[in-house]
Amino acid sequence: MIVYSATKAEFRADVVANRVADKVREAVYLMLGRRTADSEFASWQNSLLYMNNxxxxxxxxxxxxxxxxxxxxxxxxxxDFLLTGQDEGGRDTMVIVELKQWSEVSASDLPDCVTTILGGGLQSVPHPSYQAYSYATLLRDFNEEVYSTDVTLAPCCYLHNCDSSAILKAPSFEHLTVDAPIFLRSDAAALAEFIRRHVKTGDRGALLYRIDQGRIRPSKQLAEHLVGLLQGNRSFVLIDEQKLVYERSLERVAKAIPEGRKKQVVIVEGGPGTGKSVVAVNLLVALVGERELNAQYVTNNSAPRAVYKETLAGETKKARIEALFSGSGSYIETAPNTFDCLVVDEAHRLAEKSGLYKNLGNNQIAEIVRAARSAIFFVDDRQQVTLRDIGDRESIAQIARGLGAETTSLELASQFRCNGSDAYLAWLDHVLQIESTAHTDLDGIDFDFRVCESPNELRDLIRVRNEGRNKSRLVAGYCWPWDSKKDSRAMDVVIPEHDFEMQWNFADHGGLWILQEESVEQIGCIHTCQGLELDYVGVILGPDLVVRDGEVVTDATERATYDSSVRGIKKMLKENPVEARAIADRIVKNTYRTLMSRGMRGCYVFSVDPETNEWLRAAVNRSFLDKKKVAPGVAGATEPEEAPSKSDAPLPFLTPAEAESSKRAVPFYDLAVAAGLFSEEQTASAEEWVELPGDFNFASDLFLTRVVGESMNRRVPNGSYCLFKARPAGTRQNRIVLVQHRDIADPEHGGRFTLKRYTSEVQVGEDGRPRKRVVLRPESDDPAFEPIVIEDEDDERFQVLAELVAVLH
Structure with a gap:
């Protein structure tokens, strides 16, 4: 967008008349709708005088x-400043000048960065030559007018208040300054010579207007470069259903591209470690590199963007791919359908408001859908970790449909983190009391989970695991102030009773903290590791999550004031305490669930609360289950010789009056669920109720029934009374579920039931469209039992009724 344009003569006249800064300020307000800060206005007055000279x-x-x-x-x-014309050979040329007010510059330990005074303190910032070069690269790679007409772009930077060149022109920055020369206070004549060399004839700004109207499309060179970045990179190879989601998403994008076609929105659900980011990055490369479409990778959290930019760039300059990555708040003023596709990773972290002060825009989901012909959202509702997170599956679908988009829902279910164990995540849900699951212990789970006696033991374990691969880190709940941000000598996470102190991740590292070799000596938080993975993760649980008498209790007010994720919770607690506590409870638990699922191979934890740490240690072994008085129903459990009668039920039955007055009454369905072939037709009735023990979180969708048969005896002994959760949400992969199949029976008879472990396999049908084939697998000591196969998950006769929560007897 052109804010101020003139010829050299007109610009100089405006400077002499002391009106150029006023003109720019007025244009910014009229065209961008924002007011100019006094400091920015003063910088224009100063810098433009120097450019006039x-x-x-x-x-x-x-x-x-x-x-x-x-x-x-x-x-x-x-x-900041552009000049256009033709060079000596008549070739269109644009000189890009990055202006800086800096007077002093020092070294930074970050690549391609320097340190200067900004906002009242020292900060690491990109070298100005890098900035100027990146702007030229952006235009050269994405503006069709530039790359198709062979426009010359000549970037440079001018630090008119700075005299020292020792740092800025150091040999370590030569790879930047050779492409974008740097000029200091004493270099005005040299800068004039640089401009004269590139501009021999004026064009009255004609090139600028052509570029401003140029079509935004990736260049062929960029496309080829991007495709080459993934070739041979094993970290981005698509596996099984990831490939299916990738192809189906590309199919939806293609459907939206022709002018006038209906918008397409794809919502991909997947838990931690299912490969959401791998698919997202592959889609970006395919869209830009192979199909030469205008696409971007979008996240709210900056850490994934920073890491994937670094990973993809390799030895090349990151400026080449910088424009492919964007924050979710960048589309407030974007014109409709500007982009062919926006690939939104970590979509559960989208927010309503944008900007530093969260006062811009209305809804990031809507802004993204409007800005593109198609959008692909990767979401996990259980990774919403702040009060501002609004990107759940239903909200995205509802907003997309409201904006006239056609929506498609896809799922990534297979687990590639936590040693590929869905059971570990289910166990986490059980231990954190997010929901009751059948996985009440770690038996049979090939994942290294340990509870440490001290934070020092935890740190030592992570240091050992980090040797060689640099892929193990410490993280913690955000319950300690970030004092080291202002005082580099200060310690942040201090646990005096263990003589333990460490700093939070360095501010200078930003989103790249997780990649830095020395970061094993710092502690990360949810904001620097979400969306990324490690080999081993060490988690310190703060006082925001403790266990009291076997119940997980959360308190978001224990978070540090620096943590913006629960900012506003105290006001919410005053206005609506019940709802506020429920929301805060979900955020705290989701945060620790996310932290504790970052590891590919293992997770080590320590809680600052002694009772909580001891409870976690007990949760890892069988004594935890004995305390709960819940039989696990796994291999080795005692199996009754015959099915028990109802009098042997593990919970007390209630009278009708007791059930009506009880707040913990759950229905008992008198159906003999077959742990074998589908049972004979039976009708489920809820004429009797039982009292749910205090060890379980009450939910209105829980019920009790009895399971008969031997096909699941390694988990559920014949005749066991089992607690189920009706209508389970999310993925069913590898869960033990109660299913119904309405074969040829009269629907009035209720249908047929069985209990099995659910797995699904994607297959391509005769019509060329993929469909899910469901396999219900037995877990029995008797090898005669075989899996039950449902050829099409969408078969209307087949229905998943409930998920096993616990075996009670």
Whole structure:
């Protein structure tokens, strides 16, 4: 977007009349709808005087085009100063000048960065030559007018208040300054010579207007470069259903591309470790690199963007792919259908408001859907970890349909993290009391989970695991202040009773903290590791989650004031305490669930609360189950010789009056669920009720019934009374479920039931469309039992009724 444009002569006249900064400020307000801060206005007044002095050179043509604060289309990037014309051979040329007010610069330990004073303190920032080069690369790779007409782009930077070149022109930055020369206070004549070399004839800004109207599409060179980045990279190989989701998503995008076609929105659900980010990055490469479409990878959290930019760039300059990655708040003012596709990773972290102060825009989901012909959202409702997170599956679908989009739902179910164990995640849900599951212990789960006696033991374990691969880190709940952000000598996570102190992740590392070799000596949080994975993760549980008398109790007010994820909770607690506590409870539990599922091979934990740490240690062994008085129903459990009578039920039956008054009454269905072939037709009735023990979280969708048969005797002994959760949400993969199949029986007779472990396999049908084939697997000591196969999950005769929560007797 052009904010201010003129010829050199007109610009100089505006400077002499002391009106150029006023003109820019007025244009910014009229065209961008924002007011200019006094500091920014002062910087224009200062820098533009210096540029006027450079343009006093009479050999720079009077008709040279001049632009100030040029907004690069489809981005939030703005170029400080531009000059346009033709070079000696008549070739269109644009000189890009990055202006800086800095007077002092020092070294930074980050690549391609320097340190200067910003916002009242020292901060690491990109080298100005890198900034200028990145703007040129952005135009060269994405603006069709630039790459198709062979426009020359000449980036440079001008630090008119700075005298020292020792750091800025150091040999370590030569790879930047050779492409984008740097000019200091004493280099005004050299900058004028640089401009004269590239602009021999003025064009009155004609090139600028052509570029501003240029079609935004990736160049062929960028496309080929991007495809090459993934070739041979094993981290991004698609496996099984990941490939299916990838192909189906591309199919939906293609459907939306022709002008006038209906918007397409794809919602991909998947838990931790199912490969959401792997598929997302592959889609980005396919869309931009193979199909040459205008697409971006989008997240709210900056850490995944930073890591994947670093991973993909490799030895090349990250500026080449910078524009492919964007924050979710970047589309507030984007015109409808500007992009062919936006690939939104970690979509559960989308928010209503954007900007530093969360006061811009209305709804990031709606803004993204409007901005693109198609959008692909990767979501996991159980990874919403702040009060601002609004990106659940239903909300995305509802907003998309409201904006006229056709929606498609896909699922990634297979687990590739936590040693591929869905059972570990189910156990986590049970232990954190997010929901009751059948996985009440770690038996048979090939995942290294340990509870440490001290934070020092935890740190030592992670240090050992980190040797060689640099893929193990410490993380913690955000319950300690970030003092080291302002004082590099201060310690943050301090646990005095264990003589333990460490710092939070360095602010300078930003989203790349998880990749830095020295970061094993710091502690990360949810904001620096969500969406990423490690070999081993060490988790410190803070006072925001404790266990009292076997019940997990959360308190979001124990979070540090630095943590913005629960900002506003105290006000909510005053206005609606019941709802606020429920929301805060979910956020705290989801946070620790997310932290404890970052590891591919193992998770080690320590709680600062002694009772909680001891309870977690007990949860790892069988004494935890004895305490709960719940028989696990796994291999080795005692099996009754015959099915027990109802009088042997493990829970007391209630009278009708007792059931009506009880707040923990769950129905008992008098159906003999067959743990074998589908049972004879039976009708489920809820004429009797039982009292749910205090060890279980009450939910209205729980019920009790009895299971007969030997096909699941390794988990559920014949005749056991079992607690079930009706209408289970989310993935069913590898869960033990109660299913019904309405074969040829009269529907009035109720149908047929069985209990099995659910697995699904994607197969391509004769019509070429994929469908899920369901296999219900027995877990029995008797090898005669065979799996039951349902050829099509969508078969209307087949229905998953409930998920096993616990075996009670």
């Amino acid at each position: 450079v343009l006093l050179d009479e050999e720079i043509p009077e008709e040279t085009g001049v632009a100030i604060e040029y907004g690069i289309p489809t981005t939030s990037k703005r170029i």
